[in-house]
Amino acid sequence: MSINEANKKCLEKIQESTAIWSDIRPAKDVVPGMSERTVLHAGPPVAWNQMCGPMRGSIIGACIFEGWASNPEEVAQLAENGELEFDSSHHHHAIGPMSGIITPSMEVNVVTNTVHGIETYATLYMGIGKVLRHGAFDDEVMAKLRWMNYELAPLLRNALHHAGGIDLKNIVTQALQMGDELHNRNKASNALLLTALVQHLISVGEQSEVLKAIDFIDKAGHFILNTVMAGSKGMLDAGAHIKDSTIVTAIARNGYETGIRVSGLGDKWFTAPAPMIDGVYFPGFGPEDANPDMGDSAIAETIGLGSFSMVGAPAVVEYIGGTAQFALETTLKMYEITAGEHETYKLPPINFRGAPLGVDIRKVVETGITPIINTGIACRRPGIGQIGAGxxxxxxxxxxAALEAFACRKEK
Amino acid sequence: MKKETSPLQQPVEIINIGLESFAEDIKKMDIPVIQMDWRPPAGGNMRLLALLDGLEEEA
Known part of the structure; x- marks a missing residue:
């Protein structure tokens, strides 16, 4: 097969994919390959001694949550003794923003690509500020995590079953018409999700717990993000492993390295040191507080959302810095490195052109333009949380590196 | 060429390809200039260009 034919096949599989938020289940019951001490993290594989502060903080919180340890020193001991089995979530059809830590007892969103029979998993979004994914693990964070896991998750699960699943691709499509880019701006999509969910919450839950859940999802603002990330991964996984395809199927960061995967190169990661983020800081914080780029949320850009669709979300530039003109230029630039345009995700300000889809490693190397990511900035000190966006x-x-590997793939 | 017909005696508009500092110098002289966002293919890296050429045959 020629490269262009392979890329066409890859994009067809991605385009025809669906994303149905179908369930919420404990990771140990659904995520393939979860052992009793598996700790999944964002980005390409990374060792404990390479992990940044927020990722270590998240792991400390997760180990305390699981009952494996009661303080940071005990967790460090477990990690240094090799008693925690670290792995990239991507190796388990899973995904998570920022540190993206998933341990066996954590409830995860289950999203189904019904066309290709692919299930993907993501943590539940915990809100902004002092949260586990940013490495916070104090009593307040742990209490919130337990409430989400043992009270919110069962309620949402029952509501999802009552609904027969919620179509995330439909919500994303609508939200792109309403000023979201589905990475850093989820105002419309989160509200649409809540609208789709609320009648089912009322049908299955007690009034007080339903009100608390609605209030949480509304105030969290980006609750839908993790489900859309899982859905996007399910679509991109459908396009993975196409021989001779140069399309990127994952971009992910762990705070130490950034990595990409390419359809025609299997599960191999091509990595480089994680860059810093150019952005706007919350009051009291500056670049000296920032952690290098971290999280699996760049899956949004990989599927054509986030910065790739920024032209449709001019309001997001207030949050990440820039101008509406810059948003337009960014989206137009991304067309120069993509092999196709999304048939469903359309961008109103540019005559409903389909979002740029399918980053082609050949085009990136030739043009010198690399994918831009809209992202949050984590504090390098664990426990502080998000300190900006950019x-x-x-x-x-x-x-x-991917291009070199691709060029010599037939020699191997 | 007569002096009065020289293009350089007319108002000029400039498109600059390459180093942005050239455009900045022109801007300082209050002459309209557009900086074109361009760079050599593969950043001029001959090894990468050879790889891309090789893949072009497979395209």
Whole structure:
């Protein structure tokens, strides 16, 4: 098969994919390959001694939550003794924003690509500020995590079953018409999700718990993000492993390295040091407090959302810095490195052109343009949380390494 | 060429390809200039260009 034919096949599989938020289940029951001590994290594989502060903080919180340890020192001991089995969530059809830590007892969103029979999993979104994914693990965070896991999750599960699942692709499509780019701006999509969910919550729950759940999802603002991330991964996984395809099927960061995967190159990661983020800081914080780029949420850009669709979300530039003109230029630039346009995700300000879809490593290397990511900035000190938001470019070294591997793939 | 017909005696508009500092210098002289966002293919890296050329045959 020629490269262009392979890329066409890859994009067809992605385009025809669905994303149905179908369930919420404990990770140990659904995520493949979860052992009793598995700790999944965002980005490409990373060792304990390489992990950044927020990722270590998240792992400390997760181990306390699981009852494996009661303080940071005990967790460090477990990690250094090799008693925690770290792995990239991507190796388990799972995904998570920022540190993205998933341990066996954590309830995860289950999203189904019904066309290709692919299930993907993501943590439940915990809100902004002091949260586990940013490495916070104090009593307040742990209490919230337990409430989400043992009270909110069962309620949402019952509501989802009552609904027969919720079509996330439909919500994303609508939200792109309403000013969201589905990475850093989820105002419309989160409200649409709540609208789809509320009648089922009322049908299955007690009034007080339903009101608390509605209030949480509304105030969390980006609750839908994790479900859309899982859905996007399910679509991109459908396009993975197409021989001779140069399309990128994952971009992910762990705070130490950024990595990409390419359809025609199997499960191999091509990595480079994680860059810093150029952005707007919350009051009291600055670049000296920032952690390098982290999280699996760049799956949004990989499927054509986030910065790739920023032209449709001019309001997001207030949050990440820039101008509406810059949003337009960013989206137009991304067309230069993509092999196709989304048939369903349309962008009103540019005559409903389909979102740029399918980053092609050849085009990235040739043009020198790398995928731009809209992202949050984590504090480098664990436990503080998000301190800003901005833009970062996926390192060129990931693409040159992938191109070299692709060029000599037939020699192996 | 007569002096009065020289293009450089007319108002000029400039498109600059390459180093942005050239455009900045022109801007300082209050001459309209557009900076074109361009760079050589593969950043001029001959090895990468050879790889891309090789893949072009498979395209």
């Amino acid at each position: 833009l970062t470019a996926t390192p060129m070294a990931c693409f040159t």
